[in-house]
Amino acid sequence: MVVEIGGFAVADWVTLAPTLVLVAASLLVFLIDTVEPRPGSSSNAVLAAVTTVGSLLAFLVAGYLLVVGVGQERVTGPVSMFNGQLVVDGMSLFFVVIVGSVTALVALASYDYLAGEAYQAEYYALVLLAATGMSLMASANSLATAFVCLELSSLPSYALVAFYKDNRGSVEASLKYFLVGALSSSVLVYGISLVYAASGRLQFGAVAEQLGARPEFAGVLGVGVVMVLLGFAFKTASVPFHFWAPEAYEGAPAPVSAFLSSASKAAGFVLAFRLFLTAFPEVGGLAGGDPAVDWVVAVQVLAVVTMFVGNFAAATQEKVKRMLAYSSVGHAGYVLIGLAAISAPDSGFVLGASMMHLLVYGFMNTGAFLFVALAEQWGIGRTFQDFNGLSTQAPLACAAMTVFLFSLAGLPIGGGFISKLYLLAATAKAGTWLLGAALIVNSALSLYYYSRVVKAMWFEEPDGTVEIESYPTSLYAAVVIAAVATVVLLPAFGLLSPSAFNAASGLF
Amino acid sequence: MSNPWIAIGALALVAVVIPVSMLTMSRLLRPSVPEQGKRAVYESGEVPTGDTRIRFNIQYYMVALLFVVFDIETVLIFPWTVIYRDAVANVGLARVLLPMLAFIGVLVVALAWAWRNGAVRWVRSPRTTAQRVDRKS
Amino acid sequence: MAILSEFYLLLSAAVFSIGLYGILTRSNALVFLMSVELMLNAANINLVAFSFHYGNVTGQVFSLFTMALAAAEVAIGIGIVLVLYRNFEDIDVTKAATMRW
Numbered sequence: 001m002v003v004e005i006g007g008f009a010v011a012d013w014v015t016l017a018p019t020l021v022l023v024a025a026s027l028l029v030f031l032i033d034t035v036e037p038r039p040g041s042s043s044n045a046v047l048a049a050v051t052t053v054g055s056l057l058a059f060l061v062a063g064y065l066l067v068v069g070v071g072q073e074r075v076t077g078p079v080s081m082f083n084g085q086l087v088v089d090g091m092s093l094f095f096v097v098i099v100g101s102v103t104a105l106v107a108l109a110s111y112d113y114l115a116g117e118a119y120q121a122e123y124y125a126l127v128l129l130a131a132t133g134m135s136l137m138a139s140a141n142s143l144a145t146a147f148v149c150l151e152l153s154s155l156p157s158y159a160l161v162a163f164y165k166d167n168r169g170s171v172e173a174s175l176k177y178f179l180v181g182a183l184s185s186s187v188l189v190y191g192i193s194l195v196y197a198a199s200g201r202l203q204f205g206a207v208a209e210q211l212g213a214r215p216e217f218a219g220v221l222g223v224g225v226v227m228v229l230l231g232f233a234f235k236t237a238s239v240p241f242h243f244w245a246p247e248a249y250e251g252a253p254a255p256v257s258a259f260l261s262s263a264s265k266a267a268g269f270v271l272a273f274r275l276f277l278t279a280f281p282e283v284g285g286l287a288g289g290d291p292a293v294d295w296v297v298a299v300q301v302l303a304v305v306t307m308f309v310g311n312f313a314a315a316t317q318e319k320v321k322r323m324l325a326y327s328s329v330g331h332a333g334y335v336l337i338g339l340a341a342i343s344a345p346d347s348g349f350v351l352g353a354s355m356m357h358l359l360v361y362g363f364m365n366t367g368a369f370l371f372v373a374l375a376e377q378w379g380i381g382r383t384f385q386d387f388n389g390l391s392t393q394a395p396l397a398c399a400a401m402t403v404f405l406f407s408l409a410g411l412p413i414g415g416g417f418i419s420k421l422y423l424l425a426a427t428a429k430a431g432t433w434l435l436g437a438a439l440i441v442n443s444a445l446s447l448y449y450y451s452r453v454v455k456a457m458w459f460e461e462p463d464g465t466v467e468i469e470s471y472p473t474s475l476y477a478a479v480v481i482a483a484v485a486t487v488v489l490l491p492a493f494g495l496l497s498p499s500a501f502n503a504a505s506g507l508f
Numbered sequence: 509m510s511n512p513w514i515a516i517g518a519l520a521l522v523a524v525v526i527p528v529s530m531l532t533m534s535r536l537l538r539p540s541v542p543e544q545g546k547r548a549v550y551e552s553g554e555v556p557t558g559d560t561r562i563r564f565n566i567q568y569y570m571v572a573l574l575f576v577v578f579d580i581e582t583v584l585i586f587p588w589t590v591i592y593r594d595a596v597a598n599v600g601l602a603r604v605l606l607p608m609l610a611f612i613g614v615l616v617v618a619l620a621w622a623w624r625n626g627a628v629r630w631v632r633s634p635r636t637t638a639q640r641v642d643r644k645s
Numbered sequence: 646m647a648i649l650s651e652f653y654l655l656l657s658a659a660v661f662s663i664g665l666y667g668i669l670t671r672s673n674a675l676v677f678l679m680s681v682e683l684m685l686n687a688a689n690i691n692l693v694a695f696s697f698h699y700g701n702v703t704g705q706v707f708s709l710f711t712m713a714l715a716a717a718e719v720a721i722g723i724g725i726v727l728v729l730y731r732n733f734e735d736i737d738v739t740k741a742a743t744m745r746w
Contacts, residue, residue: 027614030621144707151714158721165728172732172741178725179677179738182718183668186684189711190661193691193704197654200699202707220654569727573720580713587706 015088018058025054026128033121048111051124059100066093087141090503095138095270102263103131112472126156134267143202161252173251180244188231194224204279222293235268239306249325254373258366261328300340307333311442344430348505353422360415367482368404389462400483405450415489653694661687674736
C-alpha cells in the first residue's frame with residue numbers, strides 16, 4: 001500500500017494525483033461560481049486561469065511521475081489499488097500527459113472564445129469533469145470502473161456540445177452525439193454483462209484468468225467482446241459508430257471540438273488497449289494457439305474501413321471544420337493499427353507507435369481546431385474559399401495552421417511524420433501488408449485535402465471583404481504553443497518514444 | 509416428480525380466466541345507457557376542468573432532476589451501509605468513513621452550486637401571475 | 646428448482662432487442678430515451694442473474710452503478726430534448742437535420 005516516489009514513501013493513492021488535481025480544480029470552479037452565481041458575473045479570467053492551471057498541473061505531475069518511473073518495471077511496477085479496480089502504470093501516466101496538455105490548451109483558448117458568453121463557469125466545470133473522466137479512464141482496470149469513467153467523460157461532453165443552446169447547429173450536433181452515445185453506451189454495457197456472464201469477473205486480469213484459452217461460453221463471450229469493441233468505436237470515433245463525429249465537431253464550439261477529437265479519442269484508445277490486452281489476450285490467440293474469439297481480425301477490418309471512410313469523406317468536404325472532423329475519423333483508423341498489428345513479435349513497439357501518434361495528434365489536431373476557433377472569432381466563413389488569402393492578414397496563425405496540416409498529413413515538418421513512420425514499421429513487423437498499404441494510400445490522399453487549406457491560405461487572392469480587427473491573445477498563444485510543440489516533437493521524438501515503448505510493453 | 513411450473517401455469521390461467529369471464533358476463537347482462545356524465549374525466553367527484561393531457565411547468569424538471577440525484581445517491585450509499593460494521597471492525601473507522609464523506613462532500617458542493625444558481629427557486633411566469641390577479645378581482 | 650442461466654440470457658436478449666427495435670423505428674426523442682433504458686436494463690438482468698450464478702456480488706454492485714449512470718444519462722438527455730424543442734418546435738429526432746448526415 002506504500003509506494004516510493006522520488007525517495008519519499010507515500011500512500012498508493014498519491015499516484016492518482018493528476019486526476020485528483022483535475023477533480024479539485026473542477027470543485028474549485030463550482031465553488032467560485034457558488035460565491036458569484038449570476039451568469040456571466042464570475043470573472044472569465046479567474047475561471048479560465050483555474051482551469052488552465054489545474055490541467056497544466058495535472059500534465060506536469062503526470063509527466064513528473066512518468067519521469068521518476070512510478071508504476072514502471074524499473075521502479076515500483078504497476079501500482080494497483082482498490083482491489084485492482086484502478087492501476088497506475090507507465091501507460092496511464094502517458095495518457096494523462098496527453099489529456100492534461102490538450103485540456104490546458106483548450107482552456108487557454110476558451111478564455112478568448114467565451115468572452116462575453118453566459119454560463120462560463122458551467123463550461124469550465126464540464127471541461128474539467130470530462131478531463132477527470134478521461135484521465136481516470138487511463139487508469140481503469142476493471143469493466144466497472146471503465147464504464148463509470150467512460151460515462152463521466154461522455155456526459156459532460158454532450159452538454160458541452162450543446163453549449164450554444166440557442167444555436168440550432170449546436171443543439172442538433174448535441175442531439176446526434178447524444179443519440180449515438182446513448183445507443184453505444186448501452187451496447188457497451190450489454191457487452192460487459194455478457195463478458196461477465198462468461199467469466200464471472202469484472203476486473204481485467206481476473207477476467208483473463210477465468211476465461212483461459214478455452215472459455216466455457218465461447219459464443220456468449222464472442223458477442224460480448226464484439227459489443228464492447230463497438231462501444232469503444234463510439235468513444236474513439238471509429239467505424240461503425242463514427243457518424244456522430246462530423247456532426248458533433250461541426251456544431252460544437254470549436255474549442256470543444258478540439259477537446260473531444262483529441263483528448264476524448266486518446267482516452268477511448270487507452271481503455272481499449274488496456275482492456276483488450278489484459279482481459280482478452282488469450283481468447284484472442286495472442287498467447288499462441290487458436291483464438292476462441294478472433295478480435296484481432298475484427299480490429300484489423302475496423303482499422304482499414306475507418307481509414308478509408310474517414311479520408312475519402314474528408315476529401316469531399318467543402319467546410320474546413322467538417323474536413324478536420326472526418327480526418328479525425330481517419331486518424332482513429334491509423335491509431336487502431338496499434339491493436340490490429342498486435343500479433344507482431346515486438347508488440348511493445350507496435351503499441352508504443354500508436355501511443356506516440358496519439359501524443360503528437362493531441363497537439364496538432366487541437367491546434368488545427370483552435371485555428372478554426374480563431375477563424376470563427378474573426379467571423380470569416382467556414383468553407384475553404386473563405387480562408388482565401390488569410391495569410392496576408394494573419395501570417396503567424398496561418399504558418400501555425402500549415403504546420404498542423406502538414407504534420408497531420410505526415411510530412412516531415414512535425415512529429416506526425418515520425419509517428420506515422422513508426423506505425424508503418426509496425427505493420428511491416430506484424431506482416432499485415434494490407435494495413436500498411438492502407439496507411440500509405442490514405443496518407444497520400446490526406447495530403448490532397450490538407451493542402452487545399454494551405455493553398456487557400458497562402459496562394460489564393462483574398463477577396464478583400466474580410467477585415468480582421470482583433471488578435472485574441474490567449475487563443476493565439478494556444479495555437480502557437482501547439483505549433484511549437486508539434487515542431488519540437490520532430491527532433492524530440494526520440495526522447496519521448498522510449499517511455500512510450502516501455503509503457504506499452506508493461507502491458508504484456 | 510411433478511414440475512412446479514405446472515402449478516404456476518395453472519395459477520396464471522385462472523388469473524386470466526376469472527377477470528375475462530366476469531367482464532364478458534357483465535357486458536352480456538348490463539343495459540346500455542350512454543350518457544354524458546359517464547364519459548367525463550373522473551376527478552374524485554369534482555367537476556373536471558380542462559383536458560387530461562396537461563403540460564407541466566418546466567420548472568418541475570429541475571426539481572425532478574435534484575430528486576433523481578439524491579435518489580441515486582441513496583442507491584450508491586446502500587451497499588456501503590450493509591458492510592459498514594464489518595468493515596469498521598476489519599480496517600478501522602477512518603478508511604471506511606472518509607471515502608463516503610468525500611463522496612457526500614462532492615455532492616454537497618454540487619447542491620450548493622445548484623441552489624445558488626437558482627435550481628430550486630420557483631420563478632413565477634407572467635401567465636400564472638396574471639391568473640392570480642384574475643381570481644382576486 | 647433454480648432457473649437455468651440460459652433462460653436469463655434469452656430474457657435479456659429479448660429485452661435488449663425490443664429496445665434496439667424501438668431505437669431503430671421510432672423518431673420520437675422520448676421514446677428513444679425509453680428504449681435506451683430498456684437496453685441498459687437488459688444488461689442489468691444479465692448482471693444480476695450471473696451474479697447469482699457465480700455466487701459473487703460483483704455483478705449486482707455493477708448493476709447499481711449502471712442504474713445510477715442510466716439516470717444521469719436520462720437527465721442529460723431530457724435537457725437536450727428540451728433545447729431541441731425550443732429550437733425546432735418538435736421532439737422528432739429526424740426533424741433536426743440542418744447539417745448533412
